[in-house]
Amino acid sequence: MFSIGDLSRRTGxxxxxxxxxxxxxxxxxxxxSEGNQRRYSRQELERLAFIRHARDLGFAVEDIRALIELxxxxxxxxxxxxxxxxxQLISVREKIAQLKRLETELERIASCCDGKxxxxxxxxxxxxxxxxxxxxxxxICGY
Amino acid sequence: MFSIGDLSRRTGxxxxxxxxxxxxxxxxxxxxSEGNQRRYSRQELERLAFIRHARDLGFAVEDIRALIELxxxxxxxxxxxxxxxxxQLISVREKIAQLKRLETELERIASCCDGKxxxxxxxxxxxxxxxxxxxxxxxICGY
DNA sequence: CTTGAAGCTCTAGTGACTAGAGGAATTACA
DNA sequence: TGTAATTCCTCTAGTCACTAGAGCTTCAAG
Numbered sequence: 593m594f595s596i597g598d599l600s601r602r603t604g605x606x607x608x609x610x611x612x613x614x615x616x617x618x619x620x621x622x623x624x625s626e627g628n629q630r631r632y633s634r635q636e637l638e639r640l641a642f643i644r645h646a647r648d649l650g651f652a653v654e655d656i657r658a659l660i661e662l663x664x665x666x667x668x669x670x671x672x673x674x675x676x677x678x679x680q681l682i683s684v685r686e687k688i689a690q691l692k693r694l695e696t697e698l699e700r701i702a703s704c705c706d707g708k709x710x711x712x713x714x715x716x717x718x719x720x721x722x723x724x725x726x727x728x729x730x731x732i733c734g735y
Numbered sequence: 736m737f738s739i740g741d742l743s744r745r746t747g748x749x750x751x752x753x754x755x756x757x758x759x760x761x762x763x764x765x766x767x768s769e770g771n772q773r774r775y776s777r778q779e780l781e782r783l784a785f786i787r788h789a790r791d792l793g794f795a796v797e798d799i800r801a802l803i804e805l806x807x808x809x810x811x812x813x814x815x816x817x818x819x820x821x822x823q824l825i826s827v828r829e830k831i832a833q834l835k836r837l838e839t840e841l842e843r844i845a846s847c848c849d850g851k852x853x854x855x856x857x858x859x860x861x862x863x864x865x866x867x868x869x870x871x872x873x874x875i876c877g878y
Numbered sequence: 879c880t881t882g883a884a885g886c887t888c889t890a891g892t893g894a895c896t897a898g899a900g901g902a903a904t905t906a907c908a
Numbered sequence: 909t910g911t912a913a914t915t916c917c918t919c920t921a922g923t924c925a926c927t928a929g930a931g932c933t934t935c936a937a938g
Contacts (some may be wrong), residue, residue: 595904598913607916614894629916649837653894681841684834689830694792698824714885736933740884750885755926772885796925818935 593623594632603640610640618643618657651680736767736774746783753783761800794823844870 600607613619619639623631632640638659646656662673692708762782766774772838775783782803789799798819805816812837 595915607893608897611917616894625903625916627916629903647894650834653796677841681838684838684841688831688834688838691793691827691834694888695824695827695831698792698820698827700819738885749927751928752926754886759925768885772886772934790925867929 594634594637596630596632599637599640602637603644605640613640613643614633616653618653620662621704649680650684651676655680736778737780739773741774742775742780745780746786746787748783754788756783759796761796761803768777792823794819798823815834 594602596607596610599605599610605613610619614621619636620634622636625631642660642663645657646659647653651659656674659673739750739753742748742753748756755764757764762779765776765779768774775823782847785803785806789795794802800817802816805811805826
């Protein structure tokens with residue numbers, strides 16, 4: 593039997609977060625000691641490690657809930673689990689693409705400031721004047 | 736003079752978000768019409784466009800507050816603005832690196848599921864069993 | 879002059895936790 | 909066995925950057 597602190601050390605999930613997951617129904621309420629403290633089995637440790645791993649991979653709590661639900665019906669077809677993983681992959685790729693665009697613009701902004709005062713600081717100017725953007729990201733402000 | 740809706744259309748910042756920014760002190764409270772509606776000047780439009788642009792680039796509201804503060808003192812040295820931009824660049828690069836690791840693992844997980852049922856679905860197995868990770872991301876669960 | 883869009887304030891909700899108060903249980907060591 | 913340190917408990921509230929909705933008022937077009 594593991595205390596909540598044991599679980600936390602073994603999975604890297606913080607103690608309050610474990611309690612939060614219990615409240616959200618991601619992990620089920622465990623047995624209690626005589627003094628009302630949580631006592632976990634190995635199975636519960638493994639489930640928490642699963643959750644931790646999936647969160648590390650950027651799955652939303654709702655996705656994880658679905659994956660857990662699926663994994664408790666091992667006889668069903670697994671197309672749904674695949675779909676969740678693939679959607680997550682697509683979203684990760686989108687985030688990477690977006691961040692790379694930001695990186696490019698930030699490099700441009702941060703690298704070429706040779707002004708001495710804020711008045712001619714390129715960082716401030718670049719942020720003020722959308723027209724300075726090399727790479728148009730949205731083309732918003734038509735004033 | 737622009738109404739809040741005009742501002743919203745021109746900057747792409749949603750109306751409730753503009754009011755939220757006002758509450759947070761990012762934009763100053765504008766003049767009002769006789770009927771108590773907000774009326775903005777061109778200057779305020781430009782400030783909002785600045786904010787929008789910086790948010791698009793992932794700057795936190797607190798960073799933006801600092802940049803605005805800086806830009807209102809154009810005679811000061813601009814080292815601080817540079818620093819904010821550079822820190823943002825570093826954090827963007829870290830996020831990209833992290834997401835690429837996730838991408839790799841997700842590709843591995845999502846691509847090689849040939850099981851027909853959840854019981855032998857690779858997605859579920861990979862998430863359950865940390866040891867299947869090709870690329871160790873944390874090495875957490877020493878059970 | 880009416881009607882419908884756009885505006886107003888206010889409260890509460892989102893996701894995924896995190897922090898802190900105030901107290902009880904457990905564990906380690908003398 | 910005593911006690912002190914650590915861990916645990918519940919509960920409330922805070923974080924960030926919005927977003928949604930209720931219930932009302934004002935504005936602009938026809």
